[in-house]
Amino acid sequence: MNIKKTLLVLFISLINITFFQAQSVSGKILSTENLAIPYATIQIGEKHGTISNQEGDFTISTKGFAENEIVKISYLGFETKEIPLNKFISKDYILKERFDVLSEVYLTNKKLNVEEILQKVKDSISSNYNLDFKSQIFYRNTIVSTPKKMEFEILKASELSKSTIKTINSQFEDLQNFAVNKTSTYYKDILLNYAKLNDSIKINVTKATKLINQAKDKSTDKLQTDFIKIITKQLDSSSTYKLKSGLFKIEDSIKVDNVFKTKETPKTKEIASDLKVLLNKNAINENSYFSFLFNTSKNDYTLDGISYFNGNPVYKITFTPKRKSEKFEGVFYVNTKDFAVIKIDYNLAENRFGKRLNLKMLVGIKFIENKINGSVVFKKGDDNLYSPQFINIEKQQYAYLSRPLKFIKNVMSEDDEKTTFKFKFKVEATSSSKEELYFIENTTTNNTNFKEFLNEDEYQIESIEAYNPEIWKNYKIISPVESIKNYHLEDINI
Structure with missing residues (x-):
């Protein structure tokens, strides 16, 4: 190897070392329609992570992690993106939406309706949530x-x-x-x-x-x-x-x-x-x-289908009030395994x-x-x-x-x-x-x-x-x- 090639290899190595000593990476999380995804999770390893802001922007520290560590970017209803840390740089990251109708997914031997799902949600509250x-x-x-x-x-x-x-x-x-x-x-x-x-x-x-x-x-x-x-x-x-x-x-x-x-x-x-x-x-x-979640007679519900979070299927249910005593409308997601509202x-x-x-x-x-x-x-x-x-x-x-x-x-x-x-x-x-x-x-x-x-x-x-x-x-x-x-x-x- 001549002197020029040796210097080039050393220079590239120095760039890589400098990269892995970088303190943080910034970027933006977007959908395939180029819309910002707010509050998406960006995680390195099991414990270290952050979330994107309302405009999809994030900054996360990368100090102290090995170059083969995997970065996971996830958001409910979208496919999780996994990136090796040595390829995780400051840029836009696109997540692809994933949603299926119930007829295309077989979750259990018995197909549950909304009332049955909500009952399982209520039955599982004490065993699912940590208040302290x-x-x-x-x-x-x-x-x-x-x-x-x-x-x-x-x-x-x-x-x-x-x-x-x-x-x-x-x-x-x-x-x-x-x-x-x-x-x-x-x-x-x-x-x-x-x-x-x-x-x-x-x-x-x-x-x-x-x-x-x-x-x-x-x-x-x-x-x-x-x-x-x-x-x-x-x-x-x-x-x-x-x-x-x-x-x-x-x-x-x-x-x-x-x-x-x-x-x-x-x-x-x-x-x-x-x-x-x-x-x-x-x-x-x-x-x-x-x-x-509790006053089922006072609201209307629609089981829209199956969404996904970190590859796991969740029920997607929309709700609207039909009595004046109920104030809110919206959507909630229920884990299909333990029936926790996530x-x-x-x-x-x-x-x-x-x-x-x-x-x-x-x-x-x-x-x-x-x-x-x-x-x-x-x-x-x-x-x-x-x-x-x-x-x-x-x-x-x-x-x-x-x-x-x-x-x-x-x-x-x-x-x-x-x-x-x-x-x-x-x-x-x-x-x-x-x-x-x-x-x-x-x-x-x-x-x-x-x-x-x-x-x-x-x-x-x-x-x-x-x-x-x-x-x-x-x-x-x-x-x-x-x-x-x-x-x-x-x-x-x-």
């Missing part, structure tokens, strides 16, 4: 707010001059012009450790960020804070006040500086509360969103609503959830029990609040003069939220490991105004969507 588990969870929360109307009126101001009242009205008008019919968005990413045993939950946070541009924030919380700041600037900071709303007393003795005081550090109990609600609503029981896609059916509260005429409050879309995937663990692998839920809400507020100065001595500042405000807004939970690795909780699990009361959250890929580098997360990557480019008037 611990996991590392990546949690992304997206909030979009649009104030539609804001009104303000001073009803009584004992100590305020006409010029001061004019200034307050001008400041509030500026707040209206800034916010009304303008949309703001923020994203919160949290990587945490979670453990549940019976009714107890423990949490500690590994890392947390909040992507928000404070100058563009038009969320109801921020507007409420700005509104209160305008009002409390006119009150005596050295005195205490009674705070009343209509006939109801909210506070008996409150300092102006403490009205809507910003919390210094967030509490993990708030995350625990959110997770508890999400998991309860997406659990296989009658009290969750999934009552359609995936559910659901949304509010026509003329159905989520939570509703209408006390508009009585106390000036109205709230309605007019959109709920969700998806949950369950995965079998080493203990042969299913627990959540992924939850995605999107909601849209309408809120109306019209309330009088009254600050009444507490008289502390004979020299004090009782003063009252009374005003009325009205806010009407629409908002939407998206919560995504990726359960990275679940294991069964027992008394010993739950007792040893570290629980924290508080955590630190880093506030950022522009996406920075270095912040979450080397962490297991759901890849950011384009709107996160381009967050800093948003027009302030959007």
Whole structure:
């Protein structure tokens, strides 16, 4: 072999070594119709994996794996793609759909109808699902707010001059012009450790960020804070006040500086509360969103045929409500061997609503959830029990609040003069939220490991105004969507 060929072989070998030392691979999962496949599973070996985001994009670490390791890309209803690690590079990966009608598939000696399948599902719940588990969870929360109307009126101001009242009205008008019919968005990413045993939950946070541009924030919380700041600037900071709303007393003795005081550090109990609600609503029981699995007389079902996940056949069943008490329609998938429900896609059916509260005429409050879309995937663990692998839920809400507020100065001595500042405000807004939970690795909780699990009361959250890929580098997360990557480019008037 001459010197040129020797150098070429060495150069190619060096390229291969450099490749296998690469930290990660990024790509996109697509269907044969060139449509993004959201939340597909990308797995290396038995334990290491990630999922694609809503736009089909993913990034996965490849460090420490042998070149002959197999990468599996899977999604329910599609053929699993297997790729040797030495051929797994950053690019688009196409999955081919696989679906069969029942007449083409022989699963058992007896062909089951929907009612029989659902009965087997219910009979197998206790033996199929793990309610007490611990996991590392990546949690992304997206909030979009649009104030539609804001009104303000001073009803009584004992100590305020006409010029001061004019200034307050001008400041509030500026707040209206800034916010009304303008949309703001923020994203919160949290990587945490979670453990549940019976009714107890423990949490500690590994890392947390909040992507928000404070100058563009038009969320109801921020507007409420700005509104209160305008009002409390006119009150005596050295005195205490009674705070009343209509006939109801909210506070008996409150300092102006403490009205809507910003919390210094967030509490993990708030995350625990959110997770508890999400998991309860997406659990296989009658009290969750999934009552359609139990109330068979109140829903219509269609057994569409057989789909596949990792080569295993699953029943595909669509459902629609036929009674007003049932809210959701959608599709769910049942494992043909153990009759576990492994995936559910659901949304509010026509003329159905989520939570509703209408006390508009009585106390000036109205709230309605007019959109709920969700998806949950369950995965079998080493203990042969299913627990959540992924939850995605999107909601849209309408809120109306019209309330009088009254600050009444507490008289502390004979020299004090009782003063009252009374005003009325009205806010009407629409908002939407998206919560995504990726359960990275679940294991069964027992008394010993739950007792040893570290629980924290508080955590630190880093506030950022522009996406920075270095912040979450080397962490297991759901890849950011384009709107996160381009967050800093948003027009302030959007």
